[in-house]
Amino acid sequence: MIELHELTKRYGTKLAVDRLSFTIPPGVVTGFLGPNGAGKSTTMRMILDLDRPTSGRVTIDGRKYAQLREPVKYIGALLEAKAVHPGRSARSHLLWLAQSNSIPARRVDEVLALVGLQEVANRRSGGFSLGMGQRLGIAAALLGDPQILMFDEPVNGLDPEGILWVRNLMKRLASEGRTVFVSSHLMSEMAVTADHLVVIGRGRLLADLPMTEFIDRNSRSTVRVRTPQPEQLLDALSAEGIVPEPAADGAYEVVGGDAARIGELAAAGGVVLHELSPQRASLEEAFMRMTAESVEYHAAGDGAAGDGAAADGQADGPIAAWGAGWQQPSGGKRKKKES
Numbered sequence: 001m002i003e004l005h006e007l008t009k010r011y012g013t014k015l016a017v018d019r020l021s022f023t024i025p026p027g028v029v030t031g032f033l034g035p036n037g038a039g040k041s042t043t044m045r046m047i048l049d050l051d052r053p054t055s056g057r058v059t060i061d062g063r064k065y066a067q068l069r070e071p072v073k074y075i076g077a078l079l080e081a082k083a084v085h086p087g088r089s090a091r092s093h094l095l096w097l098a099q100s101n102s103i104p105a106r107r108v109d110e111v112l113a114l115v116g117l118q119e120v121a122n123r124r125s126g127g128f129s130l131g132m133g134q135r136l137g138i139a140a141a142l143l144g145d146p147q148i149l150m151f152d153e154p155v156n157g158l159d160p161e162g163i164l165w166v167r168n169l170m171k172r173l174a175s176e177g178r179t180v181f182v183s184s185h186l187m188s189e190m191a192v193t194a195d196h197l198v199v200i201g202r203g204r205l206l207a208d209l210p211m212t213e214f215i216d217r218n219s220r221s222t223v224r225v226r227t228p229q230p231e232q233l234l235d236a237l238s239a240e241g242i243v244p245e246p247a248a249d250g251a252y253e254v255v256g257g258d259a260a261r262i263g264e265l266a267a268a269g270g271v272v273l274h275e276l277s278p279q280r281a282s283l284e285e286a287f288m289r290m291t292a293e294s295v296e297y298h299a300a301g302d303g304a305a306g307d308g309a310a311a312d313g314q315a316d317g318p319i320a321a322w323g324a325g326w327q328q329p330s331g332g333k334r335k336k337k338e339s
């Protein structure tokens with residue numbers, strides 16, 4: 001388990017991480033999301049004692065990183081920056097890491113097999129593709145067989161097969177009872193990998209809750225209805241004050257509607273339906289709505305928070321949509337990128 005208590009990092013006048021407090025529990029995959037510059041890497045670096053907090057603290061199973069004997073056996077990490085000498089082979093890099101952390105050499109071959117790099121284990125890592133480099137970084141993180149794993153953008157540069165492999169690896173590690181903390185810009189991937197989400201914006205905690213709750217709380221649920229008898233449908237629904245909105249493709253949408261009730265009303269009115277489908281927002285839409293106010297840079301002319309942003313995902317949109325379990329980020333209007 002990793003615990004952050006009021007963790008803060010200031011670089012000169014820049015407040016990169018602002019009093020972050022949250023717990024990363026074992027047994028689940030915890031996703032770490034935030035717009036560019038939100039402070040994710042800085043937070044991860046402080047967890048690993050690579051950056052000194054300005055104030056606040058991090059504990060790993062109740063202890064500070066510096067108090068851990070042989071830390072790689074407690075916590076393994078893949079950070080974005082590659083830390084491998086390009087002239088070294090994958091095997092010699094891992095052997096060097098193993099020797100300096102009293103890990104038996106046979107573990108090197110185990111992790112090479114685990115990440116699928118056996119065949120290139122003796123090649124110079126300088127010639128590795130981005131994806132192979134990621135696999136080597138993951139192998140290094142797993143070397144000490146730690147109970148806690150942290151991955152910053154692990155699927156970066158991986159092909160679809162590699163992405164699937166990382167997804168299954170994360171899930172397996174969590175199912176073994178390990179703590180798995182992972183950041184990614186690939187929302188669709190995060191949506192199917194993480195069980196729990198921690199979202200930050202401008203260094204501050206925006207949300208800390210299960211994935212499904214994050215999406216449900218921060219999205220507009222709608223029911224799509226398609227019929228060859230639109231007038232009869234509108235009549236049938238109006239009996240209960242339901243007013244569908246026409247969608248661009250000829251269907252109708254009922255915001256906050258109950259699909260079962262709509263179906264019953266349509267049936268009672270003898271209305272033929274060609275479609276009746278509840279719509280669930282994607283993680284990307286929910287994320288865009290929630291972080292719209294805390295994005296550090298937007299392209300000039302970027303009206304919405306992104307393609308997935310709902311029309312009402314502005315000013316009080318994401319704030320109003322959240323209950324007591326989240327905090328409003330500091331700062332006012334979005335900053336436009338200067339060109």
Ligand SMILES: Nc1ncnc2c1ncn2[C@@H]1O[C@H](COP(=O)(O)OP(=O)(O)OP(=O)(O)O)[C@@H](O)[C@H]1O
Pocket residue numbers: 011014015016034035036037038039040041042043
């Ligand atoms: N060494 C540093 N010196 C000064 N400012 C820094 C330093 N490292 C990070 N920052 C600033 O702190 C803020 C947080 O950066 P950080 O890299 O942690 O964000 P991030 O969420 O990981 O972003 P990204 O998703 O783009 O990787 C940014 O505004 C960044 O410019």
